[in-house]
Amino acid sequence: MNRSQQKKAAWFWRQPTWLHQRQPHRLRQWRHPLAALVLLIALVFTAVGLAQARQQGQEEGSDGYVIAGQLLDSQGQPVVEALVTAKMPAEDEPLTETESQEDGNWALITEGEPQAGLAVIVQRPHFQTEILELSPNDLAELRVTGTFGFGEIILQRQITAGFWAATLIFVAVLLIIAFEKLHSTTAALVGLSAVFLVSFIGVAFWPDLFIFNFDRALTYINWEVIFLVMAMMIVIAVIEETGIFQWTAFQAYRMSGGRAWLLVLILMAVTAVASALLDNFTTMLLMAPISLQIGLAIGINPLALIIPEVLASNVGGISTLIGTPTNILIGAHANIGFTDFLVNQTVGVVAALVMMALFVLWHYRAEWRKQSGGISPALYQMLEENARIEHPNQLRKSAIIFVLIITGFVVGEQFHVVPAVPALIGATALLVWLKPDIHRMITAVDWTTLVFFMALFMVVGAVQEVGTISFIAEMISRIVGDSLVMAIFVMVFGVGTLSTVIANIPLAASMLPVADFLSLSIPGAQTKVLYYALSMGAAMGGNGTIVGAEANLVTAGITEQAGRPISFVAFLKVGLPVTYLTLIIGFLWLLVRFVL
Amino acid sequence: MATLLYPTRGGDTTYRNQDRACDLAKELGADILLLYVGNVHFLDHIAGPVHVEVLQKELDEMAEFLLAVAEERVQKSGVKAKRLIKHGGFREALKETIQEFGVSAVVLGRPAHDTALTTIEYISNIAKSIPAELNIESFVVHEGQIVEHYQPSTTENTE
Numbered sequence: 223m224n225r226s227q228q229k230k231a232a233w234f235w236r237q238p239t240w241l242h243q244r245q246p247h248r249l250r251q252w253r254h255p256l257a258a259l260v261l262l263i264a265l266v267f268t269a270v271g272l273a274q275a276r277q278q279g280q281e282e283g284s285d286g287y288v289i290a291g292q293l294l295d296s297q298g299q300p301v302v303e304a305l306v307t308a309k310m311p312a313e314d315e316p317l318t319e320t321e322s323q324e325d326g327n328w329a330l331i332t333e334g335e336p337q338a339g340l341a342v343i344v345q346r347p348h349f350q351t352e353i354l355e356l357s358p359n360d361l362a363e364l365r366v367t368g369t370f371g372f373g374e375i376i377l378q379r380q381i382t383a384g385f386w387a388a389t390l391i392f393v394a395v396l397l398i399i400a401f402e403k404l405h406s407t408t409a410a411l412v413g414l415s416a417v418f419l420v421s422f423i424g425v426a427f428w429p430d431l432f433i434f435n436f437d438r439a440l441t442y443i444n445w446e447v448i449f450l451v452m453a454m455m456i457v458i459a460v461i462e463e464t465g466i467f468q469w470t471a472f473q474a475y476r477m478s479g480g481r482a483w484l485l486v487l488i489l490m491a492v493t494a495v496a497s498a499l500l501d502n503f504t505t506m507l508l509m510a511p512i513s514l515q516i517g518l519a520i521g522i523n524p525l526a527l528i529i530p531e532v533l534a535s536n537v538g539g540i541s542t543l544i545g546t547p548t549n550i551l552i553g554a555h556a557n558i559g560f561t562d563f564l565v566n567q568t569v570g571v572v573a574a575l576v577m578m579a580l581f582v583l584w585h586y587r588a589e590w591r592k593q594s595g596g597i598s599p600a601l602y603q604m605l606e607e608n609a610r611i612e613h614p615n616q617l618r619k620s621a622i623i624f625v626l627i628i629t630g631f632v633v634g635e636q637f638h639v640v641p642a643v644p645a646l647i648g649a650t651a652l653l654v655w656l657k658p659d660i661h662r663m664i665t666a667v668d669w670t671t672l673v674f675f676m677a678l679f680m681v682v683g684a685v686q687e688v689g690t691i692s693f694i695a696e697m698i699s700r701i702v703g704d705s706l707v708m709a710i711f712v713m714v715f716g717v718g719t720l721s722t723v724i725a726n727i728p729l730a731a732s733m734l735p736v737a738d739f740l741s742l743s744i745p746g747a748q749t750k751v752l753y754y755a756l757s758m759g760a761a762m763g764g765n766g767t768i769v770g771a772e773a774n775l776v777t778a779g780i781t782e783q784a785g786r787p788i789s790f791v792a793f794l795k796v797g798l799p800v801t802y803l804t805l806i807i808g809f810l811w812l813l814v815r816f817v818l
Numbered sequence: 819m820a821t822l823l824y825p826t827r828g829g830d831t832t833y834r835n836q837d838r839a840c841d842l843a844k845e846l847g848a849d850i851l852l853l854y855v856g857n858v859h860f861l862d863h864i865a866g867p868v869h870v871e872v873l874q875k876e877l878d879e880m881a882e883f884l885l886a887v888a889e890e891r892v893q894k895s896g897v898k899a900k901r902l903i904k905h906g907g908f909r910e911a912l913k914e915t916i917q918e919f920g921v922s923a924v925v926l927g928r929p930a931h932d933t934a935l936t937t938i939e940y941i942s943n944i945a946k947s948i949p950a951e952l953n954i955e956s957f958v959v960h961e962g963q964i965v966e967h968y969q970p971s972t973t974e975n976t977e
Contacts, residue, residue: 402863455867462872507873511880518887523830597887604886608879668867772864779860783877784884785829 286331287364289342291372293326297692297739300326301377303438304346308332311339336364342372347432348384348688349377383430385688387420392685392732399725400769406725407670410677417684434687442683443676446554446642451675452667453645454544457624458504459666460652464617465610467496467508472609475516482522483590486530487579489513493531494538494575498545502535502773510780515605519597525786526589529793530582532777533765533800534575540761541571543631543641548730548760553641555734556753560631560641566754570811574762574804581803585796616656623652682731691732695739706746706817713737713755714809721763722770722801730760751816758808766801768793820848820922823915825855825908828884831930834962836888839925840895842957849898851919852888854881855911856903878903908936909944916952924948928960942966
């Protein structure tokens with residue numbers, strides 16, 4: 223398609239937008255006559271536009287005819303990069319060809335008078351080839367008006383060898399991560415390499431093995447997530463050096479007056495808030511060592527403080543966009559902002575934390591009676607020293623920037639500024655203001671995590687490409703039907719249960735397209751409630767087992783360093799009941815907020 | 819003054835073994851050197867934003883506190899104690915310390931739980947290798963009892 227043809231095609235598709243323009247609120251009583259008027263104007267403009275397009279083509283020496291349509295999959299999602307060709311039956315070479323765009327639209331412009339037998343062929347890996355022959359009436363319309371629209375064309379999925387290959391690779395990656403056979407990043411890279419090996423080398427032996435090419439794989443990386451995570455890592459790296467976490471934990475110890483039951487409640491609250499504002503992983507990384515010392519100081523099993531903390535950190539992070547990696551994924555994918563998470567999740571999260579606190583107080587009741595008479599003045603002094611604020615000036619400056627970043631998140635939403643932008647500006651401002659060693663700061667960015675995200679996006683993209691995710695989405699859709707309550711239930715409890723054993727980041731990444739489909743097909747789901755359900759399920763489910771969340775694993779690693787390993791069963795005994803109690807609360811909250 | 823090396827991570831299951839180490843120190847007329855060997859190998863399987871320097875500092879402070887608690891216990895039993903933190907592999911850190919401080923005997927606590935780092939076999943193998951390689955006595959204690967004892971002249975368990 224040459225430039226003038228592309229212009230014409232683009233113009234052709236811009237016309238129907240007149241139909242979608244919203245009417246002002248004060249004219250609502252006139253909406254029916256106005257709608258008719260708008261429709262009429264739109265039709266006139268469309269007709270004029272088509273005529274202009276044809277005229278323009280003729281003026282430029284090309285008497286082209288426009289054939290257009292939109293490609294959708296069986297779930298109503300646009301099918302992109304499909305090869306669309308116009309062909310006469312007797313000819314080997316196509317008359318013209320094009321590719322479907324991001325919204326699934328395509329437009330072919332043929333030269334010369336359209337002849338009987340003209341057909342449009344749509345080809346796309348992992349879909350059945352569609353041959354659309356123009357009937358005599360269609361041809362007549364094309365000859366008279368110069369345009370013909372097929373409207374929506376539903377392409378049917380085709381199960382290929384590539385489908386099985388991509389699915390097996392994806393499952394293998396999940397298992398490798400779950401059983402800790404390799405580092406998560408290595409596992410994702412191994413999966414990605416396997417996908418490319420199958421796509422590029424396997425295909426030479428069996429073309430049916432094709433999954434996707436490199437360019438297509440890159441389109442699955444969500445760069446907004448990468449930049450937001452990277453910027454927040456820099457900000458957190460500055461804040462974590464200040465000792466604010468340790469100082470807060472020590473203040474909690476002092477406030478509690480040595481009463482362990484009160485101390486655990488304060489520490490849970492502190493951890494939940496810190497996790498919501500920073501991230502649950504870093505929070506536990508810094509809270510666990512000092513909490514362990516405090517536990518020893520008051521003479522109880524430190525795990526009675528630390529396990530409730532990690533449970534609270536996994537749930538507390540749900541209430542903000544930046545609180546958990548899964549929320550960052552969900553927010554960037556579904557365009558859910560900082561305020562949206564705060565408004566729609568916080569009450570549910572607080573209620574879940576209250577329920578969790580009650581259970582924890584009951585579960586560890588024997589520990590609260592075990593308290594010793596305290597520690598020696600020398601040990602107390604050492605504890606106080608370990609919990610001091612290290613760099614007050616750095617803390618003050620980073621606190622100011624952090625507040626500005628949060629403000630940027632909130633204000634930016636009004637101007638369609640994605641959260642990665644204020645985060646990146648804030649991180650840069652911190653580097654300029656504090657002038658830390660830039661090499662040290664850059665090494666503070668955990669590149670393994672960023673590479674993990676990129677590789678994971680592409681591996682999940684592979685199963686999206688071949689249709690595995692669509693298959694799962696259709697299966698869930700059949701189970702839930704048109705019931706929004708059922709869909710929320712499945713999303714909260716299904717994802718929550720899976721998340722107890724499957725790492726929640728890949729799980730959330732692979733469930734996002736499922737939430738897309740259900741949000742489109744179920745009445746009332748357009749409020750994005752299913753994304754909130756996914757957020758709750760993925761994060762709360764992480765509390766089920768020690769392998770359910772990265773924060774759990776890092777906490778277990780730290781306690782093991784202190785000769786107090788957290789066994790799988792010990793964690794399960796408290797984590798699993800807490801998981802289902804909090805999932806129930808989260809589910810009920812979403813019903814109250816979005817359904818009732 | 820002789821030095822008896824007792825590596826510990828301060829877990830509550832080690833208290834009885836620690837008491838046994840104190841008794842041995844008294845018998846040998848030795849001081850106790852409390853050794854904590856830390857490493858962050860547990861991060862190898864975790865994908866998360868870890869500023870290793872910061873975490874290492876926190877773990878060192880935690881280790882100082884754990885050793886200080888142990889030191890108080892040892893000193894209460896009438897034995898002098900010093901504390902030392904090292905990083906890296908347990909076996910290497912142990913040998914390095916023995917050579918650096920002229921240690922005359924080593925008491926190793928048998929792990930109450932098998933973790934990725936220490937298992938009963940792992941500790942037993944180290945205890946066997948110490949007399950042969952470094953020419954000092956080694957003991958393995960469990961729940962306050964000596965369960966393995968190796969002397970420089972033999973790699974057989976004399977318990």
